[in-house]
Amino acid sequence: MATDIRDCVAVITGASSGIGRATAQALARRGAEVVLGARNLGDLEAAAEECRQVGGRAHVIPVDVADEGQVRELADRALSTLGRIDAWINDAGVLLYGRAEEVPIEAFRRVIDVNLMGTVHGARAAIPIFREQGEGILVNVASLAGCIGDPFASAYVASKWAVRGLSESLRMELADAPGIHVCTVLPAYVDTPLFQHSANYTGRAVQPAATAHPAGEVAEAVLSLLVRPQREIFVGANGRLLELAKAVMPTMVEERARRRLEERKFQDRSAAASPGNLYSPAPGAISGGWGRRAAASRRRRVPVGAITAAALAAIPLGLLAWRQAQGRT
Amino acid sequence: MAESRPSAAGFDQAALMLRATAAFLHGKSVTRLARPPSPSAPRLLPRLIRQKVLARDDGAGVDESQALAEADAEAVAQWMAASYPRRRYPAIVLGLSSGALVHLCAALGVPWLPETYQVPMRPVPRLSGAAADQPATRPATHFRVTWHRLSRAYKAFLSRSLLSGGSILVVEKGVIPAVPRQDGGIDPGLLDDLLDFARRRGAGVVRLAVGEPKDLSPLVADLYGWWYRRRGIIARRLLATSLIVTDPLWTFRIGAVPFWLEFVTEPSAAGLERYLEMRPPFDYINLCLFQQERPGAEVPPIERWHAILAHAKRRGDFVGVDAASYPADVSSFGRYQAAVKRIPARYPVPAPLLLEEFGGFLRYAERYHLAVEPMDGRVRWLE
Numbered sequence: 166m167a168t169d170i171r172d173c174v175a176v177i178t179g180a181s182s183g184i185g186r187a188t189a190q191a192l193a194r195r196g197a198e199v200v201l202g203a204r205n206l207g208d209l210e211a212a213a214e215e216c217r218q219v220g221g222r223a224h225v226i227p228v229d230v231a232d233e234g235q236v237r238e239l240a241d242r243a244l245s246t247l248g249r250i251d252a253w254i255n256d257a258g259v260l261l262y263g264r265a266e267e268v269p270i271e272a273f274r275r276v277i278d279v280n281l282m283g284t285v286h287g288a289r290a291a292i293p294i295f296r297e298q299g300e301g302i303l304v305n306v307a308s309l310a311g312c313i314g315d316p317f318a319s320a321y322v323a324s325k326w327a328v329r330g331l332s333e334s335l336r337m338e339l340a341d342a343p344g345i346h347v348c349t350v351l352p353a354y355v356d357t358p359l360f361q362h363s364a365n366y367t368g369r370a371v372q373p374a375a376t377a378h379p380a381g382e383v384a385e386a387v388l389s390l391l392v393r394p395q396r397e398i399f400v401g402a403n404g405r406l407l408e409l410a411k412a413v414m415p416t417m418v419e420e421r422a423r424r425r426l427e428e429r430k431f432q433d434r435s436a437a438a439s440p441g442n443l444y445s446p447a448p449g450a451i452s453g454g455w456g457r458r459a460a461a462s463r464r465r466r467v468p469v470g471a472i473t474a475a476a477l478a479a480i481p482l483g484l485l486a487w488r489q490a491q492g493r494t
Numbered sequence: 495m496a497e498s499r500p501s502a503a504g505f506d507q508a509a510l511m512l513r514a515t516a517a518f519l520h521g522k523s524v525t526r527l528a529r530p531p532s533p534s535a536p537r538l539l540p541r542l543i544r545q546k547v548l549a550r551d552d553g554a555g556v557d558e559s560q561a562l563a564e565a566d567a568e569a570v571a572q573w574m575a576a577s578y579p580r581r582r583y584p585a586i587v588l589g590l591s592s593g594a595l596v597h598l599c600a601a602l603g604v605p606w607l608p609e610t611y612q613v614p615m616r617p618v619p620r621l622s623g624a625a626a627d628q629p630a631t632r633p634a635t636h637f638r639v640t641w642h643r644l645s646r647a648y649k650a651f652l653s654r655s656l657l658s659g660g661s662i663l664v665v666e667k668g669v670i671p672a673v674p675r676q677d678g679g680i681d682p683g684l685l686d687d688l689l690d691f692a693r694r695r696g697a698g699v700v701r702l703a704v705g706e707p708k709d710l711s712p713l714v715a716d717l718y719g720w721w722y723r724r725r726g727i728i729a730r731r732l733l734a735t736s737l738i739v740t741d742p743l744w745t746f747r748i749g750a751v752p753f754w755l756e757f758v759t760e761p762s763a764a765g766l767e768r769y770l771e772m773r774p775p776f777d778y779i780n781l782c783l784f785q786q787e788r789p790g791a792e793v794p795p796i797e798r799w800h801a802i803l804a805h806a807k808r809r810g811d812f813v814g815v816d817a818a819s820y821p822a823d824v825s826s827f828g829r830y831q832a833a834v835k836r837i838p839a840r841y842p843v844p845a846p847l848l849l850e851e852f853g854g855f856l857r858y859a860e861r862y863h864l865a866v867e868p869m870d871g872r873v874r875w876l877e
Contacts (some may be wrong), residue, residue: 289726296749297730299838341747342840 170391171196174247176239178230178287179257181208182449183357184306186215187380188254188387190451193221195388200243200250202228202236203257208449230257230283231275233290240290249298252391253291255284256306258324259443260359263366265319272364273320275443280324281331288335292345300344302394304387305332309353309402313411313422317367317430329397336396346394352383353402358453364441369431373455380451508591508611509574510738516577518600518742521843523831567639568647570611575651578605582657584849588648588688589665589680592707593740593754594714600742601717603846605655607648609666609680610640641680644687652691661698661849661873662688665710668703668865679703689870698873702856703865708756712769713862717855718751719773721847730777731839732806733813734766737784739827744834749841750780758783758821759792763802770805779806780837782813782830785823793821813837849875 175192179185181203189199193216201209201216201223209225216223226242228235243250261268261276284305295301310318311325332349339345356377365371378401386400399405411418441447517524587599587606599606641648652662666679692699704710715732722729733750736758745752753769755762770776781803785793796817803810814829853875859866868876 293727296727296841297839299840338842341842344838344840 170388173197173251173391174200174243174249175252175254175391176200176202176243176250176291177254177256178202178228178236178239178283179255179306181205181212181446182362183256183359183451183453184352184355184380184383184387185254185256186212186449187384187451188256189213189223190215190219191381191384191388193217193223194219196221198222198224198247200224200226200239200247202226202230202239203446203449204229205446205449208446212449230255230286231278233282233286236283236286236290240294244294250291250294250301252302252304253287253295254304254306254387255287255328257283258306258308258321258359259441260318260363261320261366261441261443262317262363262371264317268320268364268366269440272366272440272443276320276364277324277327279443280321281327284328284331288331288347292335292339295345296342298344299342301346302391303332303335303345303347304350304390305347306350306352306383306387307332309351309399309404309407311349311351312404312408314419315426316423317426333396346390348390348394349397350383350386350390350400351397351404352386352400353378353404355380355383355401356452356455358447358450360455361453362442362447364439364443365436366438367431368435368438370434370436372430372432373453374429377453377455506612507738508608509570511591511593511596511740512574512577512606512608514738514740514742515596515599515606516579519579519603519605521743523743524741525831568645570639571607571641571645571647574607574611575647578651578655581655583655583660584657585661585663586652586656587663587665589663589702590667590704590707592665592704592710592756593735593737594708594710594752595665596740597714597718597742597745597752597754598710598852600745601714601721601847602849602852604663605651607651609684610638612638642683643681644684644691649687649691653695656695656697659696659698659872659874661700661875662692663700663702664688664869665702665704667706668701692870699869700873700876701865701867701869702859703867705863706756708754708762708765709863711754711765713855713859713864715751715753715769716773716862717847717852718745720855721844721851722749722751725844727841731780731837732770732776732778733780733782733834734802735782735784735813735830736762739782739784739830741831741834743843744831746843747841748834748837748839750837750839751776755783757790757792758785758794759790760794760798761792763794763798767802767805770802775805775807777806777808779803779810780813780834781810781815782826782833783815783820783823784827785821796820853877 170192173192175197177185177189177199180189180201185203189201189212192199199216199221201212203209204227206225206227209227213223213225224243224246226239228239230236240250258280259276261272265273288303291301291303295303305328307328308325310322311329315322329349329351332347335347339347354374354377357380360371360373363371383400386398390398407418514524583604585602585604587595587604589609591608595606656662664680664685668679689699719729727749729749729751731748731750732753733745733748734753734755736755740754753766755766779802781799783799803812814833815826816823856866856876866876
């Protein structure tokens with residue numbers, strides 16, 4: 166299904182802040198009718214007003230995506246008000262820093278409840294509607310963290326890997342309904358308030374990445390999926406190259422990622438343990454106001470030439486690594 | 495009750511219903527709905543049937559010897575049994591022809607063997623294994639076979655296809671509440687053979703008696719509605735089809751609750767209306783009316799069906815019916831397949847319902863004016 170965004174009815178969770186809010190605005194600007202869901206009604210109203218100002222129609226429904234009943238209510242109200250739902254964008258997410266054995270287990274579980282179960286709840290609410298309509302696009306916002314680990318964000322990484330696997334499984338489940346699409350978005354570092362609002366049990370203040378992509382760039386990627394659905398879309402990093410490199414040299418890539426994250430993820434100053442916005446919403450905004458703007462050109466399709474070059478370079482390296490490994494055994 | 499039975503010339507109701515059931519068990523949609531076994535697919539048919547069909551079409555004479563006729567009836571039984579996938583089934587249904595029964599068999603994933611069917615041939619007076627009657631309204635090239643013994647083909651099928659400890663479900667017309675038999679029930683000789691077979695094989699026999707074939711429709715519709723809800727699907731759509739129009743696969747694919755109408759008559763319309771009035775409203779109602787060239791006296795005006803479609807909360811539509819040509823829209827049958835696929839909803843085809851789940855539903859059989867009676871052997875799914 167290729168949706169004409171002008172006539173599209175889209176439900177967006179996590180719409181009060183960051184990527185969700187930027188996506189709502191981008192859709193509204195193209196004339197879509199958007200239903201915004203998030204916990205904070207005040208921020209939702211503000212986000213809806215932004216949508217109306219750029220010419221779209223917007224509705225707000227407060228929701229905690231960790232609660233399936235609330236998500237179903239969101240779907241029911243959207244459907245009864247607007248008559249159909251063309252796209253459902255699962256964007257709500259929270260972030261937790263800390264080692265798996267040191268963070269409170271409730272905090273870990275809450276991340277899974279929001280990021281993974283929230284997506285599950287959204288899918289379970291949207292798919293029956295899509296099945297009855299015979300069409301619809303489910304967009305699950307995962308992360309580059311759905312491709313590679315992070316020594317300080319295991320809950321977040323686990324949830325995003327799970328969202329990616331969930332999306333892939335749903336695609337298979339829905340093979341019997343050719344009008345329904347499931348797409349996964351895998352953004353790299355994006356300038357949103359997510360980092361400021363993250364729960365942090367590391368003892369040190371988080372240092373956002375030096376460069377970040379504007380949330381609007383992810384929003385445009387989501388819109389492109391509504392026009393032309395794809396399985397997965399990376400935004401802001403050569404995700405496919407990263408995957409290729411990992412497939413050939415997993416140990417090396419993992420080790421390099423670990424070092425890089427350890428070196429750059431935290432500031433020197435201490436920070437008291439905080440549950441961030443895990444249990445109560447923090448003020449929403451599109452931008453977190455941090456980081457240099459990263460080059461916008463590297464989203465979506467990775468040039469074929471770059472993949473070929475990387476593959477060619479990776480094969481001998483992989484062989485070398487394999488031989489070394491053989492020599493050690 | 496004097497419903498006018500439409501002429502069944504050119505096809506046999508039982509054969510088409512069997513094809514619908516068998517197609518579903520093969521995981522397929524019913525293709526070429528309008529075509530009965532015919533010379534257009536000669537290699538698919540047993541030689542004897544082929545001869546008869548060709549003879550009918552040519553108008554040429556055929557050998558009318560009793561031996562050949564008997565062999566013919568047996569060959570049709572063989573063709574029917576061979577239509578089903580070769581595997582073991584927890585139950586096998588034997589009995590009357592009803593579109594609702596086709597949907598029930600599809601739900602349970604079990605085959606159905608008709609106890610009576612027409613064979614395309616000129617009449618013979620009496621068969622030793624089967625009774626042949628020539629109704630006055632039938633064309634001379636069909637006669638009705640009603641088994642009064644268990645045919646060799648059916649017996650072989652039961653032997654190879656019924657799971658150990660499985661059940662034979664006999665569905666027949668009977669007086670409700672259950673007084674043993676009435677005209678139209680399966681032949682006592684056939685029942686004796688079935689009970690004998692079941693005793694030897696350790697199978698159970700269950701009798702499901704209905705007043706009329708159409709009495710199964712509300713039960714099957716409610717069973718589907720309940721099953722959809724259990725699967726997390728809100729059953730929003732009712733698909734009512736008539737006579738031989740049944741395609742279980744596409745009923746599941748569009749997430750529809752099936753309601754079978756025996757004929758396109760006022761009593762059928764009243765039955766459907768009664769059902770709709772007693773249930774929470776459906777969002778969508780779809781209706782396919784199988785019509786004849788010469789409509790019977792009880793065919794209601796098209797407005798009657800429009801009024802039924804108006805029971806839908808959101809939208810009621812005919813499926814493949816040209817309302818302007820009603821009540822002689824003979825092409826509606828051929829248009830059904832394409833029309834039903836234009837309904838946008840798409841749902842998966844589920845794994846079969848367990849017999850135990852159906853058994854639980856049968857506790858309410860009386861509510862549907864049905865009688866359920868274990869006849870022999872242990873039937874665990876009814877306990």
